[in-house]
Amino acid sequence: FVNVLFWNYSNPTEPLKFGVKVEPYESASQTVDTSQTYLDISSYSRDADDDYFVFVTAHDGQEKSENVSIRFTYSKDYFDEKKHKYKCSLDFPAVNTSVHKDVIEVSFQHPFMLHKQDILNEEFKYIVTHDEQKVLYSCFEDEELCTAEIHLNQSTAGQCVELKLEGMIAGIPSYTYRNVCVPQQTPETDKTGLIAALLGGGTIVLFIIMGFVWLLWRKLSRIPIIPEFLRNVITGQSLTSQAEPTAISQMTSRGDTPLLTDEIFSYANTILDDTVVDLTEVSEEDMDCEDSEGVGRSSDYDSPKFLQEMSPGDITEGYGP
Numbered sequence: 001f002v003n004v005l006f007w008n009y010s011n012p013t014e015p016l017k018f019g020v021k022v023e024p025y026e027s028a029s030q031t032v033d034t035s036q037t038y039l040d041i042s043s044y045s046r047d048a049d050d051d052y053f054v055f056v057t058a059h060d061g062q063e064k065s066e067n068v069s070i071r072f073t074y075s076k077d078y079f080d081e082k083k084h085k086y087k088c089s090l091d092f093p094a095v096n097t098s099v100h101k102d103v104i105e106v107s108f109q110h111p112f113m114l115h116k117q118d119i120l121n122e123e124f125k126y127i128v129t130h131d132e133q134k135v136l137y138s139c140f141e142d143e144e145l146c147t148a149e150i151h152l153n154q155s156t157a158g159q160c161v162e163l164k165l166e167g168m169i170a171g172i173p174s175y176t177y178r179n180v181c182v183p184q185q186t187p188e189t190d191k192t193g194l195i196a197a198l199l200g201g202g203t204i205v206l207f208i209i210m211g212f213v214w215l216l217w218r219k220l221s222r223i224p225i226i227p228e229f230l231r232n233v234i235t236g237q238s239l240t241s242q243a244e245p246t247a248i249s250q251m252t253s254r255g256d257t258p259l260l261t262d263e264i265f266s267y268a269n270t271i272l273d274d275t276v277v278d279l280t281e282v283s284e285e286d287m288d289c290e291d292s293e294g295v296g297r298s299s300d301y302d303s304p305k306f307l308q309e310m311s312p313g314d315i316t317e318g319y320g321p
Helices: 111-115 191-222 228-239 262-274 284-296
Strands: 004-006 017-024 030-034 038-040 051-059 068-073 096-100 103-108 124-130 133-139 146-151 160-169 172-181 305-311 314-319
Touching: 096 172, 103 160, 124 146, 133 146
Parallel strands: none
Antiparallel strands: 004 038, 017 030, 017 051, 051 068, 096 103, 103 146, 124 133, 124 160, 160 172, 305 314
């Protein structure tokens, strides 16, 4: 603790000095001379559990004035309103404040963490007053920070408010004041319209993508897997078949008269020309059917010979039934 004693003296002379006597209740007294009208007696009053008497006397080396005294204590055990004209107070710890929307957050250290006095190793109770409203809080020395929350009205936005903090520990009072300015609240943007716009735009984009994919699929489905020119080649090759060579037995005449005259041969050629068919249009199944039918029939050359008159006076051999 820091204890500083002040006093007044009218018309002090240059050689005048003041004698200060500090007399604790539980320990020996000490006297100090000074030419100032104040004295830091912290080193003579370190024990916060003790009760102290302080006497001040003025003297110039020959004469001495009457003494004046004061009694003070930090201990609730020694304090007596009738005996103690003044009661000492403890400096309130440094206060940190922050504003979040409509709430002021207050935080500070426990007094024991600052002064390291055993008398302060207990619960610290404190009251925060704002707008004539008081709220009681408490914290212990093992807590990292003592905190408080003050809820504000919307009318305080953009204004400064005063907070009064009063504490009590081991019967020792402590207090402080803080001014906190509340920033102007920025009106929150209505996000409903923004969300609706995003959903609508996303839906439109999705439909556009689906339409594009559908058109692309239709276009690709019309393209044949096998190109047109390859399809024609494959179709032509499948329809074209190689005709098997027909074995024709050689015919010989046994007479001097030709079997076939040029006129008949020409007539036969004419008939053959009229009856020529495109073998490329005959399928393999048709060829197989014809071959199977040929196997079932007997050849005309297996029939017995007979004489047949070709023209008057011409007779030739032939095969027939």
